[in-house]
Amino acid sequence: MIVGQIVGGKFSELLLRVKSSFDLELGELLIAEVSPSQHILFEVTDLFYGSQLSAQHLELISGFSLENDQHTDFLEPELRNYTLAKIKNVLTITQGVPSAPKQVPPFFGMVRKLKESDVPFLSKHSMTFGLLRSGSEEFSVPVTLDATKVFTHHLLITGTTGKGKSVLMKNVLWHAATQSSLSLLVFDPHNEYYPSPGLIDYPDHSKVSCYSTNDALPGINTLRFHTSVLRPEHFDIVGFSSPQQQLLFTYYKRYGADWIVKLFTEETKDFHEASLAVVRRRMRLLLDVDNKLNFDGIFVTSGGENTLASLRQDVLAGKIIIIDTSSFSGKEELLLATLITSSLYTYYRKNKATPKPTLNIVLEEAPRVLGKDVLDQGGNVFSTIAREGRKFSMSLTAITQLPSLIPKDILANMNTKIILGMEMAAERNVIVEAAPFDLRDATKAIASLDKGEAILCSNFAKFAIPLHVPFFDKELPTLKKAVRTSSLSFHELKE
Ligand SMILES: Nc1ncnc2c1ncn2[C@@H]1O[C@H](COP(=O)(O)OP(=O)(O)O)[C@@H](O)[C@H]1O
Numbered sequence: 001m002i003v004g005q006i007v008g009g010k011f012s013e014l015l016l017r018v019k020s021s022f023d024l025e026l027g028e029l030l031i032a033e034v035s036p037s038q039h040i041l042f043e044v045t046d047l048f049y050g051s052q053l054s055a056q057h058l059e060l061i062s063g064f065s066l067e068n069d070q071h072t073d074f075l076e077p078e079l080r081n082y083t084l085a086k087i088k089n090v091l092t093i094t095q096g097v098p099s100a101p102k103q104v105p106p107f108f109g110m111v112r113k114l115k116e117s118d119v120p121f122l123s124k125h126s127m128t129f130g131l132l133r134s135g136s137e138e139f140s141v142p143v144t145l146d147a148t149k150v151f152t153h154h155l156l157i158t159g160t161t162g163k164g165k166s167v168l169m170k171n172v173l174w175h176a177a178t179q180s181s182l183s184l185l186v187f188d189p190h191n192e193y194y195p196s197p198g199l200i201d202y203p204d205h206s207k208v209s210c211y212s213t214n215d216a217l218p219g220i221n222t223l224r225f226h227t228s229v230l231r232p233e234h235f236d237i238v239g240f241s242s243p244q245q246q247l248l249f250t251y252y253k254r255y256g257a258d259w260i261v262k263l264f265t266e267e268t269k270d271f272h273e274a275s276l277a278v279v280r281r282r283m284r285l286l287l288d289v290d291n292k293l294n295f296d297g298i299f300v301t302s303g304g305e306n307t308l309a310s311l312r313q314d315v316l317a318g319k320i321i322i323i324d325t326s327s328f329s330g331k332e333e334l335l336l337a338t339l340i341t342s343s344l345y346t347y348y349r350k351n352k353a354t355p356k357p358t359l360n361i362v363l364e365e366a367p368r369v370l371g372k373d374v375l376d377q378g379g380n381v382f383s384t385i386a387r388e389g390r391k392f393s394m395s396l397t398a399i400t401q402l403p404s405l406i407p408k409d410i411l412a413n414m415n416t417k418i419i420l421g422m423e424m425a426a427e428r429n430v431i432v433e434a435a436p437f438d439l440r441d442a443t444k445a446i447a448s449l450d451k452g453e454a455i456l457c458s459n460f461a462k463f464a465i466p467l468h469v470p471f472f473d474k475e476l477p478t479l480k481k482a483v484r485t486s487s488l489s490f491h492e493l494k495e
């Protein structure tokens with residue numbers, strides 16, 4: 001199916017005359033067959049009109065039909081007026097193997113539509129991120145990357161609210177569950193990843209685990225911690241002033257594991273009465289402690305001693321772990337996330353040499369902990385992981401609609417970025433600048449990405465791959481069947 005012929009341009013931007021019977025779309029993928037073994041993959045970056053008639057003639061002809069109601073026919077209209085497309089050299093494919101493009105196709109070369117069989121290399125890695133998209137057309141070609149490579153580095157998922165970040169993340173979690181030696185731990189403020197349709201539907205229950213204060217659903221672990229697991233430094237993230245932090249440290253030094261309870265019951269001469277009162281009030285709110293010293297929140301004085309250990313076991317078993325934080329305030333959630341993540345980070349750092357699953361921490365609204373303003377006031381365990389987690393097989397997935405709030409060096413270190421629709425030009429520019437590929441002429445395309453359309457940019461891919469994100473809720477039966485069949489064939493193989 002020839003769609004056009006190359007009629008000019010230069011390496012970075014070739015000009016295609018489009019055959020009249022075809023309507024090309026922005027972002028559509030095309031192929032030029034240089035030889036039977038060598039193909040070039042292009043992407044349409046712009047579309048405009050061409051004509052053999054001068055602009056003045058065209059305007060005059062238009063005048064006849066607009067002003068005089070005269071119907072004007074062109075002689076051989078498809079030869080005289082046509083569409084031109086700017087196409088970008090994306091990839092050279094030599095006997096099915098992709099490499100960066102270095103040559104232009106022959107002048108006057110014919111260009112055809114992409115076929116599924118053109119891109120077998122897209123599907124040969126371990127983990128699926130979506131399906132190949134060409135313009136707005138979806139192909140049944142799974143787009144895969146090497147899960148180990150992707151998750152030993154950081155991942156960014158960005159797009160305007162409502163463009164499908166959560167739906168994409170559900171797909172990612174599902175496919176991550178099929179991976180051995182990979183654990184993803186998700187803080188889920190909207191309780192949207194576990195309940196059906198969600199990870200609860202994953203056929204192999206040993207791969208998924210959920211912690212929540214609401215244990216109505218099957219398979220849920222109670223989210224509750226003994227107060228003795230808390231450390232003063234966990235409270236940095238909720239914005240205590242430094243004298244207040246000192247006060248916390250003093251109690252911790254003096255009373256050890258009992259420090260939280262003693263903070264409410266024991267007086268101190270080292271600090272002003274008023275300061276102690278303020279700290280107590282803040283801690284009461286944060287930990288949900290009433291006037292009679294009842295601990296009504298997730299932090300309790302009896303029970304909950306084993307929750308951190310149980311979480312660690314799940315991580316070491318390579319599970320997908322979802323922490324439902326939907327019933328907490330923002331600050332409670334940050335405290336909880338800091339507690340869990342610090343505990344795992346300490347474990348991973350201490351046991352650096354022991355083989356363990358790669359652990360990726362998934363954060364919604366990531367600028368809350370990775371934002372420039374937060375980091376200016378001192379780092380936290382998340383920024384530490386962002387900067388040096390890789391040494392210890394730990395990484396982050398940052399989900400945000402405002403990537404501009406994340407410092408440039410951290411953004412640049414997010415080696416895989418999945419970009420969904422983004423209307424705001426300032427946010428788009430930040431992403432385009434930090435992308436591993438030249439996306440400058442994709443900025444318009446990013447603005448007009450629809451729900452379920454994305455661009456996968458990764459240091460572990462050969463080009464910025466247009467992605468179709470399946471609608472998880474609808475695709476669930478198919479997804480379940482795929483897991484069942486693959487585990488079946490796995491068992492059959494073993495037999
Ligand atoms: N891949 C998709 N296919 C079809 N519809 C989608 C897709 N992704 C999102 N949607 C629709 O858009 C809504 C919002 O998506 P969501 O993932 O919650 O967005 P975000 O997390 O970016 O705010 C979904 O409830 C769904 O109706």
Ligand SMILES: [Mg+2]
Binds near residue numbers: 165166
């Ligand atoms: Mg969301």
